[in-house]
Structure formats: C-alpha cells, structure tokens
Amino acid sequence: MTIHHLAKHNSVLNTFLQEIRDHKIQQDSMRFRRNIERIGEILSYEMSKELSYASKEITTVLGTKQADLIDDSLVICSILRAGLPLHRGILNYFDAAENAFISAYRYHPNNDDEFEIKVEYFASPSIDGKTLILADPMLATGQSLVSVYEAIQKFGTPKKIVLVSVIGAQEGIDYIQNHFPENTDLWIADVDDTLNEKGYIVPGLGDAGDLSFGSKL
Ligand SMILES: O=P(O)(O)OC[C@H]1O[C@H](OP(=O)(O)OP(=O)(O)O)[C@H](O)[C@@H]1O
Ligand SMILES: O=c1cc[nH]c(=O)[nH]1
Numbered sequence: 747m748t749i750h751h752l753a754k755h756n757s758v759l760n761t762f763l764q765e766i767r768d769h770k771i772q773q774d775s776m777r778f779r780r781n782i783e784r785i786g787e788i789l790s791y792e793m794s795k796e797l798s799y800a801s802k803e804i805t806t807v808l809g810t811k812q813a814d815l816i817d818d819s820l821v822i823c824s825i826l827r828a829g830l831p832l833h834r835g836i837l838n839y840f841d842a843a844e845n846a847f848i849s850a851y852r853y854h855p856n857n858d859d860e861f862e863i864k865v866e867y868f869a870s871p872s873i874d875g876k877t878l879i880l881a882d883p884m885l886a887t888g889q890s891l892v893s894v895y896e897a898i899q900k901f902g903t904p905k906k907i908v909l910v911s912v913i914g915a916q917e918g919i920d921y922i923q924n925h926f927p928e929n930t931d932l933w934i935a936d937v938d939d940t941l942n943e944k945g946y947i948v949p950g951l952g953d954a955g956d957l958s959f960g961s962k963l
C-alpha cells in the first residue's frame with residue numbers, strides 16, 4: 747500500500763485540520779462539516795493526479811485542443827454517518843462518479859469497551875473493473891474499512907482501490923495494510939500516534955459522526 751500523508755507538507759489543508767481538531771471551533775457543526783468537505787476536495791485534487799488519463803479532442807469556438815482527461819470509472823463509497831461530508835467533498839470534484847453508501851457501526855455485545863463492526867445497509871452499483879474510492883474520515887482501528895471492503899466484494903472486483911481519510915491512527919493504518927491489495931493507495935490528511943482504550947484516535951478530534959450530525963442514543 748502506498749500512503750500519501752498530506753499534512754507532512756505545508757498547505758492550507760493544515761488550517762482546515764486545525765479547525766476540525768480544535769475543541770471549541772469544532773462545536774460549530776456547519777463549519778465542521780464544511781471543513782471535512784473542503785479536506786475531501788483537497789484529497790480529491792491530489793489523488794486525481796494518480797488516476798488514469800486519456801487524450802480527448804475538445805472543440806472550442808475557434809479550433810480544437812487535445813486534453814488529457816480522467817479515464818477511470820469511479821465509484822465513491824462512503825461509510826455512514828461520518829462519511830457523508832467527506833463523500834460530498836469528493837463528489838464535488840468527480841462529477842461523473844457513481845456512488846455507494848454503506849452503514850457500519852461498532853456493536854458492543856457485552857456493553858463494555860470490546861466491539862465488533864456490523865455492516866448492514868448497502869446500496870452500490872457494480873464495482874467490477876472500476877476504481878473504487880472508499881471514504882471514511884476516521885481510520886481508527888481500521889476495522890470498519892476492512893469490514894466494508896469484505897462486504898462490497900459481492901458487487902464485483904474493482905480495478906483499483908483508493909482509500910480516502912482525514913485522520914488515521916498508525917495502528918489502524920498498519921491493520922489495513924495487511925488486509926487490502928498491495929496496489930491500494932491511501933490518501934490521508936494526517937496521521938496520529940495512538941488509540942485510547944475505547945478505540946478513539948488520540949489526539950484525533952473526537953467523534954466525527956456526532957460533530958457532524960449530533961449525538962445519537
Ligand atoms: O477504524 P474504526 O475503528 O473502525 O473506526 C472508524 C469508524 O468510526 C467512525 O464511525 P462511528 O462508528 O463513530 O459511526 P458514526 O459515523 O455513525 O458516528 C468512523 O466514521 C469510522 O467509520
Ligand atoms: O477517533 C475516532 C474513532 C472512531 N470514530 C470517530 O469518530 N473518532
């Protein structure tokens with residue numbers, strides 16, 4: 747797996763990251779969602795440089811011009827709920843992409859810190875031969891991404907998988923590296939060192955789903 751860690755290089759991305767992490771600024775949920783969306787746009791732009799391109803002739807009012815345009819059939823698949831603002835940011839840049847949505851949540855069978863991932867709702871086009879963009883803002887243990895990858899295989903075999911995330915823990919990145927094909931690319935804004943006992947990224951930002959949409963029962 748190739749890991750593209752964008753915050754290693756100075757850019758305006760770091761402003762948006764600082765705002766989603768800051769415990770006061772992040773309370774403005776509209777700003778939080780919009781910042782996740784803006785980060786999705788930046789990740790998309792960077793990631794687009796490594797897609798496949800084909801030359802096409804464009805006709806202007808005065809002549810013709812050859813242009814290299816994206817040649818991949820893209821399917822953006824995001825994980826509910828927290829994936830929604832990130833999905834929107836990616837779709838803002840890839841107008842022709844198809845879309846898939848999946849639900850994944852942490853189920854605590856014994857009401858303690860131990861959990862397993864339940865994948866239930868799934869709406870997806872065929873992903874056969876396409877470039878699958880799997881988007882989730884938080885890559886904590888990595889179990890959600892791996893569970894979704896296993897579940898989506900019944901919709902076909904993608905040509906390539908591109909993972910897009912905002913903040914990841916090194917432990918989760920190590921985990922997904924062992925579960926995704928070698929030619930998978932991970933485009934991630936920032937990487938933190940640790941997870942706490944509840945599987946939250948530290949320092950991270952807290953719960954991205956709650957910050958976007960409010961707490962759930
Ligand atoms: O890498 P993992 O350890 O699997 O954790 C990451 C998952 O946790 C978050 O979802 P959450 O379960 O909080 O659901 P939500 O989006 O509904 O809040 C996040 O959006 C990921 O899907
Ligand atoms: O740190 C984390 C881990 C899982 N889900 C989140 O929203 N945040």
Ligand SMILES: [Mg+2]
Pocket residue numbers: 828953954955956
């Ligand atoms: Mg959550």
